[in-house]
Amino acid sequence: MVGTAGSSGGVGGYFTSDRAIKYGYGVPRLLLLTLFAFEVAPRLFLKNADGGASSAFMRSSSSAAALLRLSPYLTSMRWAGHSYLGSIGAGVNVQVWGFLGNLAMLLVAAAACMWDVTHDYSILVYLMKTFSGDQLAGKLDTPEWKLVLLFTFGAFGPGLWFAAGSNAAALAAASPFFRILPVLFVIQAVCEYGDAHMEHLKFFRHRYGFEAFTLAALTCLPGGITPSELRVVQYDLVICLFYRVSNLCIIVYKSGAAGSAAAAAAVAARKVCFRVFGALSGQRLVNVTNAEVATAVLRASDVKGDALERHVATPAWRPLLSLESVDGPLYSAMLRDFHLVMKALPHQTTLGDIAKRQVRQLLDDAEGAVRRVEAAAARSATVGGPAATDGGVVDAHSIARLSLSVFIEYIFGREWEPAFEPLVAASWEWRKEIAVRGRADAGLKRKAVDVVVNNLLKGHPGLWNLFGDLWAQPRYYSLILQPFLVSPAINVGDVAVAMCTHPHLSLEAAMRQMHPFPIFERWVEDDVVVRGKVAVKAGTQVIMFTADFRESKAVWPAFGAGPRACAGTSLALGLLQAVQSQMVGHAAFAPERGHKYSGRNNDGNTTPREAWYFLKTVLPIVLGFRREKDGVDADALERAAANALVF
Secondary structure: OOOOHHHOOOHHHHOOHHHHHHHHHHHHHHHHHHHHHHHOHHHHOEOOOOOHHHOOOOOOHHHHHHHOOHHHHHHHOHHHHHHHHHHHHHHHHOOOOHHHHHHHHHHHHHHHHHHHOOOOOHHHHHHHHHHHHHHHOOOOOOHHHHHHHHHHHHHHHHHHHHHOOOHHHHHHHHHHHOOHHHHHHHHHHHHHHHHHHOOOOHHHHOOHHHHHHHHHHHHHOOOOEOHHHHHHHHHHHHHHHHHHHHHHHHHHHHHOHHHHHHHHHHHHHHHHHHHHHHHHHOOEEEEEOOHHHHHHHHHHOOOOOOOHHHHHHHHHHOOOOOOOOOOHHHHHHHHHHHHHHHHHOOOHHHHHHHHHHHHHHHHHHHHOOHHHHHHHHHHHHHHOOOOOEOOOEEOHHHHHHHHHHHHHHHHHOOOOOHHHHHHHHHHHHHHHHHOOOOOOOHHHHHHHHHHHHHHHHOOOHHHHHHHHHHHHOHHHHHHHHHHHHHHHHHHHHHHHHHHHHOOOOOHHHHHHHOOOOOEEEEEEOOOEEEOOEEEEOOOEEEEEEHHHHOOOOOOOOOOOOHHHOOOOHHHHHHHHHHHHHHOOOOOOEOOOOOOOOOOOOOOOOOOHHHHHHHHHHHHHHHOOOOOOOOOOOHHHHHHHHHHOOOO
């Protein structure tokens, strides 16, 4: 059961496919043998009398058999200690919690053994045969297992001998095990020696030998196996079974197979969920998981359609009207006005220059260490530019402020001011609600709108004159807030985490691994043809999860494709390239710190409260109980956004 030091921690040596096969097939084999030991051996191979101290306990072979079956064993609760002993063996071997963690687990195991021995000496016999056999085979080469060997023969065994009160009493208690102990010791020594020195033989490497020899011990002892002997073998099998199970669990976890299985289950559940959504909404809905087909769908359509974006994202964006989410005439009108705004802005290369300068300033502030952070923050309020937070660490909050500061200087020609701080706080609130992790603070959203309309836009005559007082309406102030301020504050932080997690990948390759957009949606009017075949039929609502494309060999467009591709790609690249070229690899760069609201941001952490909010928000939408009724009605959507501004 004990592993060697050479296999204790290295992923390459221990977590191999051969070991996965060894334990994958070994668990069901040993389970069958364990059931045989509990349900068949007591009936067919039990000796009529135990002899010695146990003979008074025996009344008949049938009653002895009944007491040795699985049901009484489970009722006794001794299985809990035995399963624990087996489970921690694998953990100790692979150093799951390090040396001190191993000692803690072994101390609990020692306590379990002391409780178990109050019933009989079976657990002591198990420990003696296991660790003497392992020692003989040369398998006890870690400090933890040597301590267990010392405990077994230096403390536990002698302690029980003296606790018996006399040599005669101790011998009487131990005598039922005199025959089985050497048999099990030989089995242990041979199997462990074979595992350590004859691994080329699958008989030993995959533990067929242990099962074959143990089966022989159960069935071939002269005169049959006694109840005390059978009890030791049963406990040995249970402990070894849980040792194999825990080994298999660790191997599956380390190999990523568990994650793959969970991902496959999630995809299957998602497809069922969308079929229900489609059926209840009276439309054909398809979840595309092929990157090549998804790219073709994106290029074929500019209509988001009637799916999660409309019913989840649209209300979450309010009081904004997001170019990412709206459809129909409102989208066309807003896109036209967006291009007018773009024409009024400086050349796009200007943003890249601003980003490089502000990134450098942010890193300079971070390098000033803790005692300079407060001074840097005060200086940034008067000189301009974002300030590092949290003791000189460039965290998620710093990245959000950086994005806002860069775009404000690019669009309005103004450096960062304390008056702009509500934009940072509001960006986190929008992120939370868009990610379906909680209800946003409507007051912070309204403050952000006020800062943009009454401070930034009114202070910039060139932009204000484009639409005048219309800027106070949702469809107009959204042209600044969503594509230039809130979305970059969200997405740049997400991409920064991707770049930090995958520092050796290109920008777009890192984005494909951890995309800031979890979902793409399109309604396709005509058949989508890929490689000469219809991949998606006409009249289909398509949902695509970017996480499904991570392992795709097809290179899919990270910034989207087709008529609804990211309109601000060139601007976003200026900022993202500055972050990648100057920040990635820097000691202060920690964008994952404070990076909240998983789902949108790839951090993999979801609190129970967030999970409950997600469930109670999305499930009624899927089942048709709570959906947006305005569809693509521009007036209704604008009214809903305007109403979100009302206190």
